[in-house]
Amino acid sequence: MIRRATEEPVTQQPTPPAIHTLTLDGEEVSFTAGETLIDITYRHHKDVPNLCYDPRLEPFGACRLCIVELEGANNPVASCTTLAEPNMVVTTRTARLETHRRVLMEMVASENRDIDVDPLSGYASQQMRELVDQYDARTGRFQGEQSGTSREDDDNPFIKRDYDNCISCYRCVRVCAEQEGDYAISVMNRGFDTQITTEFEGLLVDSACTFCGQCIQTCPTGALADLKALANKDVPGETVTTRTICPYCGVGCTVDVMTRGEQIVGVLPAMDGPANEGALCVKGQFAFDFVHHPDRLATPLVRGDDGELHEASWDEALDRAATGFRKVLDEHGRHSVYGVASGRAPTEACYMLQRFIRAGFGTNQIDNCSRA
Amino acid sequence: MNTPTNQELFDAWRHEPAPLLPLLHAFHDRDGYLSEGAMRAIAKELRLPLADLFGTVTFYHHLSREPGGHQAPRVCTGPVCQLKGAAQVLASLDGATSMPCPGRCDDPVPVLVGDKVFTGAELDRARSPLPPPPPDGIDECVFAAIRATARDSIEGYRASGGYRALPTAIEKMRPGELLDLVDASQLAGRGGAGFPTGRKWRAVADAEGTPKTIVCNADEGEPGCFKDRVLMDHDPHAVIESMALAAYATGASRGFIYLRYEYPETYRLLARAIAEAEAADMIGNAVCGTGFSFHLYLRRGAGAYICGEETSLLNSLEGKHPFPRNRPPFPVTHGYENLPTVVNNVETLVSVPPIVVHGADWYRDLGLSDHPGTKVISLSGDIKRPGNYEVPIGLPLMSLLQDWAGGPGEGRSVQAVTMAGLSGGFLAGEDLDVALDEPSIRAKGSFLGAGGIMVFDDTRDMIDVAHSAMEFFAHESCGKCFPCRIGTRRLTERLNGAGPDDVTQWVDEVSDIGETMKQTSACGLGMAAPLITESLMKYFPERVTEHVGNRRGANR
Numbered sequence: 014m015i016r017r018a019t020e021e022p023v024t025q026q027p028t029p030p031a032i033h034t035l036t037l038d039g040e041e042v043s044f045t046a047g048e049t050l051i052d053i054t055y056r057h058h059k060d061v062p063n064l065c066y067d068p069r070l071e072p073f074g075a076c077r078l079c080i081v082e083l084e085g086a087n088n089p090v091a092s093c094t095t096l097a098e099p100n101m102v103v104t105t106r107t108a109r110l111e112t113h114r115r116v117l118m119e120m121v122a123s124e125n126r127d128i129d130v131d132p133l134s135g136y137a138s139q140q141m142r143e144l145v146d147q148y149d150a151r152t153g154r155f156q157g158e159q160s161g162t163s164r165e166d167d168d169n170p171f172i173k174r175d176y177d178n179c180i181s182c183y184r185c186v187r188v189c190a191e192q193e194g195d196y197a198i199s200v201m202n203r204g205f206d207t208q209i210t211t212e213f214e215g216l217l218v219d220s221a222c223t224f225c226g227q228c229i230q231t232c233p234t235g236a237l238a239d240l241k242a243l244a245n246k247d248v249p250g251e252t253v254t255t256r257t258i259c260p261y262c263g264v265g266c267t268v269d270v271m272t273r274g275e276q277i278v279g280v281l282p283a284m285d286g287p288a289n290e291g292a293l294c295v296k297g298q299f300a301f302d303f304v305h306h307p308d309r310l311a312t313p314l315v316r317g318d319d320g321e322l323h324e325a326s327w328d329e330a331l332d333r334a335a336t337g338f339r340k341v342l343d344e345h346g347r348h349s350v351y352g353v354a355s356g357r358a359p360t361e362a363c364y365m366l367q368r369f370i371r372a373g374f375g376t377n378q379i380d381n382c383s384r385a
Numbered sequence: 386m387n388t389p390t391n392q393e394l395f396d397a398w399r400h401e402p403a404p405l406l407p408l409l410h411a412f413h414d415r416d417g418y419l420s421e422g423a424m425r426a427i428a429k430e431l432r433l434p435l436a437d438l439f440g441t442v443t444f445y446h447h448l449s450r451e452p453g454g455h456q457a458p459r460v461c462t463g464p465v466c467q468l469k470g471a472a473q474v475l476a477s478l479d480g481a482t483s484m485p486c487p488g489r490c491d492d493p494v495p496v497l498v499g500d501k502v503f504t505g506a507e508l509d510r511a512r513s514p515l516p517p518p519p520p521d522g523i524d525e526c527v528f529a530a531i532r533a534t535a536r537d538s539i540e541g542y543r544a545s546g547g548y549r550a551l552p553t554a555i556e557k558m559r560p561g562e563l564l565d566l567v568d569a570s571q572l573a574g575r576g577g578a579g580f581p582t583g584r585k586w587r588a589v590a591d592a593e594g595t596p597k598t599i600v601c602n603a604d605e606g607e608p609g610c611f612k613d614r615v616l617m618d619h620d621p622h623a624v625i626e627s628m629a630l631a632a633y634a635t636g637a638s639r640g641f642i643y644l645r646y647e648y649p650e651t652y653r654l655l656a657r658a659i660a661e662a663e664a665a666d667m668i669g670n671a672v673c674g675t676g677f678s679f680h681l682y683l684r685r686g687a688g689a690y691i692c693g694e695e696t697s698l699l700n701s702l703e704g705k706h707p708f709p710r711n712r713p714p715f716p717v718t719h720g721y722e723n724l725p726t727v728v729n730n731v732e733t734l735v736s737v738p739p740i741v742v743h744g745a746d747w748y749r750d751l752g753l754s755d756h757p758g759t760k761v762i763s764l765s766g767d768i769k770r771p772g773n774y775e776v777p778i779g780l781p782l783m784s785l786l787q788d789w790a791g792g793p794g795e796g797r798s799v800q801a802v803t804m805a806g807l808s809g810g811f812l813a814g815e816d817l818d819v820a821l822d823e824p825s826i827r828a829k830g831s832f833l834g835a836g837g838i839m840v841f842d843d844t845r846d847m848i849d850v851a852h853s854a855m856e857f858f859a860h861e862s863c864g865k866c867f868p869c870r871i872g873t874r875r876l877t878e879r880l881n882g883a884g885p886d887d888v889t890q891w892v893d894e895v896s897d898i899g900e901t902m903k904q905t906s907a908c909g910l911g912m913a914a915p916l917i918t919e920s921l922m923k924y925f926p927e928r929v930t931e932h933v934g935n936r937r938g939a940n941r
């Protein structure tokens with residue numbers, strides 16, 4: 014198997030991996046066994062163009078834009094699927110490579126309805142447009158039938174399935190299988206008729222899809238698009254992203270929250286998030302409406318003698334809670350209390366609850382909902 | 386006979402290697418199509434994601450998802466059958482659909498109905514025609530004994546010299562000596578790529594990891610190729626014996642024959658031969674009564690030319706989506722189930738037993754001048770005696786066409802031929818004066834490949850022929866890589882009247898697409914397909930100008 018560069022080889026005793034060298038655009042560079050050529054070009058900021066590459070996924074080799082010249086090989090080779098070998102001589106830009114890349118981009122441009130899509134569509138949605146412009150590929154050559162059929166019948170609230178704009182890079186299918194382990198989508202048919210599908214061409218809700226949104230964020234064309242973000246496309250203002258942590262659970266996925274003015278317009282996963290490496294679940298990805306929801310609590314509430322909830326200060330509210338707990342303890346004893354920590358709570362909060370129940374009440378009746 | 390239940394089908398296949406294809410066929414045969422229920426049950430039984438299984442089923446064009454689809458007639462509309470009235474046959478049959486070339490170009494027009502093939506000449510012709518005898522003074526290798534009486538039975542095979550090589554090798558040779566012998570014969574792959582067989586076997590013998598596997602590539606999907614069919618139909622034991630020899634040489638303990646869907650009669654013949662060989666201990670736990678064990682399994686494809694590409698074939702066997710794999714690593718180290726695997730063409734394999742019996746020098750000397758050995762050519766189209774001919778490598782093409790096969794029809798001349806089935810594009814004009822050996826043909830910008838040659842006489846419209854050829858590649862492109870997925874479609878459109886109506890622009894587009902396909906495609910299909918347009922423009926530039934120009938007139 015080809016190993017991704019980020020994975021360490023499994024060995025009994027950690028021996029440092031052997032360092033080899035090869036020539037990259039005339040410079041000697043070092044690499045470790047198991048790295049692909051594209052990994053090395055990235056490390057040296059060569060920006061080899063690509064559309065089917067996602068560093069988190071197994072090498073695939075669909076778009077052929079990442080071709081490089083390899084001394085001794087007749088044809089260019091795809092750098093994303095070629096393992097580096099000692100003393101290779103690799104060139105990333107030549108007239109021949111640039112000609113093929115331009116022809117490939119003209120071909121890709123010819124199969125889609127849109128090249129320009131709203132950046133709110135998703136994290137990678139501008140990738141194809143950028144390459145079309147970089148290679149000046151809006152020439153109108155190679156016109157013919159367009160590929161893919163959009164699923165306008167799929168009325169799920171999260172994911173737009175606009176396959177008229179699909180270029181069959183299969184990143185969505187691969188991210189769903191390799192990153193999510195959901196295997197909700199696959200490739201149907203062959204050749205120009207390939208189509209991303211669920212089993213029996215059904216709707217996403219009827220499939221194994223968990224609406225994690227990973228497929229959206231890796232799609233390089235906006236064919237899969239974030240409907241929740243696109244719903245905010247008319248919100249005025251420039252999109253600003255703010256790095257933060259998803260509030261939903263203890264995993265602590267890093268997210269980049271997109272705002273315009275005071276309004277959250279969407280969420281992007283952070284590809285460099287240490288806990289998630291670009292992954293999110295349906296909640297972190299799509300469930301941000303609560304922030305601006307009118308029902309959301311903004312201050313503590315305590316119930317008054319009239320039986321209604323009234324706004325209160327934190328001191329007031331905590332005193333009221335403490336009084337209540339003490340009353341239960343006095344009247345019914347220490348084993349009348351049972352604490353359940355939320356699965357959404359981080360370890361520190363779980364620890365605090367455990368201390369609170371054990372030391373505060375003197376009982377071992379403490380549990381966590383994720384054990385149920 | 387009782388209809389088997391799902392459970393009975395699962396029980397039959399659950400513990401067999403490579404169970405997906407046989408299970409799909411079992412349900413397809415039983416129900417007449419693959420129902421949603423069947424796919425759900427199979428996915429559950431084999432623990433495959435349902436979406437993946439569904440996608441994979443849609444990849445194969447002979448698996449029907451409509452009730453009754455299994456029995457619906459499929460008519461070949463390949464380049465040769467198109468010349469021989471395929472359109473009329475298609476129109477005359479109720480509910481018939483067209484299919485790509487099913488390897489009967491010597492007997493047009495074939496119609497596949499369920500598990501039977503009907504051809505134009507005779508109904509349900511079970512076997513392929515025997516190869517015509519060679520001219521005097523020509524020695525054959527793989528066809529030398531094929532015309533012997535009852536050669537397809539184990540008795541007939543033995544009586545005509547079969548099952549001599551295997552016991553000899555096991556008793557008298559060490560595996561390394563057998564490898565040396567195959568090396569010395571200079572036998573090279575006959576499935577298209579021409580890789581030296583001895584080197585391939587040695588790489589598997591040297592590779593780490595067991596069990597090792599021998600795969601016989603009997604997918605024969607290239608239009609105009611039907612040589613493996615004649616070998617398997619009339620000499621199935623030679624396939625078995627040669628696979629056992631390959632296993633002995635490499636240390637493999639299991640083997641698969643991957644047979645194309647369109648050869649149902651061949652499937653039955655091979656299944657019978659395998660049972661006979663098992664009963665006679667030519668394969669099984671104690672081959673020839675020794676401690677050497679080799680188990681052989683027959684698997685049937687489901688309609689996909691790309692599954693002849695060895696890594697796509699391996700994915701297909703493993704029940705995965707049959708995209709080709711990225712190489713390196715190659716099958717010799719990372720083949721079936723990621724273990725060392727020999728993938729060889731039928732013709733390559735069956736050359737080995739005669740080499741063991743007669744020696745490496747004998748085999749090498751069968752070729753002309755310095756070219757070692759023989760090659761079976763499947764000849765079809767506008768030729769008096771179509772069929773399979775085993776020629777000495779290096780024989781002049783015109784000698785085969787004129788002297789061996791009688792030339793084109795009365796009063797006709799050869800306008801063009803295809804090479805490597807379709808994958809080599811066309812040869813025409815002065816380039817027809819070429820010897821049938823790989824270096825000579827490559828010098829003309831084409832290649833001999835699997836050895837299918839279709840002949841087109843001077844009455845044929847080469848634009849139509851080129852269009853039909855490109856339509857095939859577009860139909861069969863797996864869709865994995867951009868240049869081939871998009872390029873085959875764009876070239877087909879341009880041969881069918883679309884595209885620029887200025888000749889220079891048309892030629893520019895077609896050449897640019899072709900060049901990028903040749904140099905950047907991920908596998909041989911996309912690299913070979915543009916040879917069609919390249920050779921069309923090279924030999925028939927005036928027809929191209931007419932084609933583009935006519936359309937301009939028509940568009941106005």
Ligand SMILES: Cc1cc2nc3c(=O)[nH]c(=O)nc-3n(C[C@H](O)[C@H](O)[C@H](O)COP(=O)(O)O)c2cc1C
Nearest residue numbers: 574575576602604605606693694695729730733909
């Ligand atoms: C698109 C494509 C189709 C192929 N189809 C076949 C086939 O039907 N039969 C075959 O033996 N080889 C076929 N090959 C070649 C195989 O990949 C492989 O090289 C061959 O089976 C090796 O066997 P050999 O060395 O005995 O020739 C095909 C290759 C390509 C690229």
Ligand code: SF4
Nearest residue numbers: 189222223225226228
């Ligand atoms: S949203 Fe997640 S689970 Fe659903 S198809 Fe996309 S990647 Fe797969």
Ligand code: SF4
Nearest residue numbers: 179180182183185232
């Ligand atoms: S939907 Fe997007 S990610 Fe999926 S194959 Fe199409 S272009 Fe690629």
Ligand code: SF4
Nearest residue numbers: 863865866869908911
């Ligand atoms: S060249 Fe064609 S058949 Fe081969 S991998 Fe690419 S798309 Fe598939």
Ligand code: FES
Nearest residue numbers: 063076077079093
């Ligand atoms: S990035 Fe290498 S082929 Fe697409």
